[in-house]
Amino acid sequence: MILVVIDPGHGGRDPGAVSPDGEQEKEQVLKIARQIKALEAGFGGKVRFYLTRDGDWELSPEARANLANRLQARYFISLHQNSDRKHQGRGVEVYALAPGGEGEKLAHRLLESLVEMTGLRNRGVKFANFAVLRLTKMPAVLCECGFLGTPQEAEIITKPSFHRLAALAICKGLADYLGCPFRESWGTDSLSRLQQLGLLPLDIEPYEEVTWEEFASVVERLLDVEGKL
Ligand SMILES: [Zn+2]
Numbered sequence: 001m002i003l004v005v006i007d008p009g010h011g012g013r014d015p016g017a018v019s020p021d022g023e024q025e026k027e028q029v030l031k032i033a034r035q036i037k038a039l040e041a042g043f044g045g046k047v048r049f050y051l052t053r054d055g056d057w058e059l060s061p062e063a064r065a066n067l068a069n070r071l072q073a074r075y076f077i078s079l080h081q082n083s084d085r086k087h088q089g090r091g092v093e094v095y096a097l098a099p100g101g102e103g104e105k106l107a108h109r110l111l112e113s114l115v116e117m118t119g120l121r122n123r124g125v126k127f128a129n130f131a132v133l134r135l136t137k138m139p140a141v142l143c144e145c146g147f148l149g150t151p152q153e154a155e156i157i158t159k160p161s162f163h164r165l166a167a168l169a170i171c172k173g174l175a176d177y178l179g180c181p182f183r184e185s186w187g188t189d190s191l192s193r194l195q196q197l198g199l200l201p202l203d204i205e206p207y208e209e210v211t212w213e214e215f216a217s218v219v220e221r222l223l224d225v226e227g228k229l
Contacts, residue, residue, distance in 0.1 A: 002047045002178065005068040007078040007132060008033040009142075012058030017083035017147075019154035026056065028158060029079040032145065035167030041191075042171060042182045065135030075106065076140035077170065078132050081157060083149030090153050091121030095128045095142040102139035106177050110143055113173030118165050120146050120153070143170065199225065 008029040010016035016025025030053070037049045050071060052064045068076045082089060094111040096103035107125045115122040123144075133140045145166050146157035156162055168184060175182035194200045199221050 001045065002075070003050060003071060003073045004047055004075045004077060004174065005050050005052060005071065005073040006033045006036050007052040007064050007068075007076060009078055009080040011053050011056055014058060017081055017149050019148045019158060020087070020151045021154065021158075023148065023154060023158045025081045025083075025148050028081055028148065028163070029145070030054075030056070031160070031163040032079050032166045032170075035163050036170055039167055039171045039184065042184050043175065043180065044183070046180050047174070047178070061131030062135060064132050068140075069135075069137050073136075073138055075174075076132070076136045076138055077106075077110070077174075078130075078140070078142040080142060080144050081146055081148040082144040083147060087147075087149050087151065089147040089150055091123040092118065092146060093123035093126050093144045095126050095130060095133065095144070097129065097133040097140065098127055103133070103141055106139055106174075107141045109177040110141060110170055110173040113169040113176065114143065114145065114166065117169035117172070118146070118162065120156075197225065 008026070010024075010026035010029070012026075014026065016029070018024055033051050034054070037051060037054075040047065040049050050073065052067055053059055064078070065076075082093070092111060092114045094107040094114070096107040098104070104125060104127075111122065111125055114120070128142075130142055133142060146162075147153045148157060157166075171182055171184075191200065191204075195202055199218060
């Protein structure tokens, strides 16, 4: 199992970039992070995501990096949205600490995937001495998923459909980098829905193999629910 720490930037009193309509970066990137977590099942148990924050609280760059180091995560992906002084910037860029390492390779994969799936401008892979990149002991990248400060782009990147797309793009790029399969449709959501309906037992493991006997009993329960038995 490969543990990947997903780090939604900012939080608490630090909103990050703000769109002309008042949408805050800290909320946008948390939504993307939660979507990534929701897509975890698509990796068939090979990848686990851990969020540095799953709510609106403040975290220093050191705390984010320390958390990833303590968990001995294999990769660290920080999520941000951009802003520039003239409110004209557009596009996606992915940062790594320095050229030549695994961080740069991962950055290229994520960037390609983000550009392909979101259709936003490709601003390239860049290098920066950001604290979260420097202090993490594993390959680490920082994705700037569009410009929240630019009115036309803010309109696109604050939509739930964009959060989903960006999350999907990051999962696909990561799967590509890791050389492992990823299927969007595998969802733990459907599993828990069917459990609530009483169609599936509560104590199953999502990736356990199913026997014909078990399959037959699920069909039986389904027919029962439909009133056909
Ligand atoms: Zn930011």
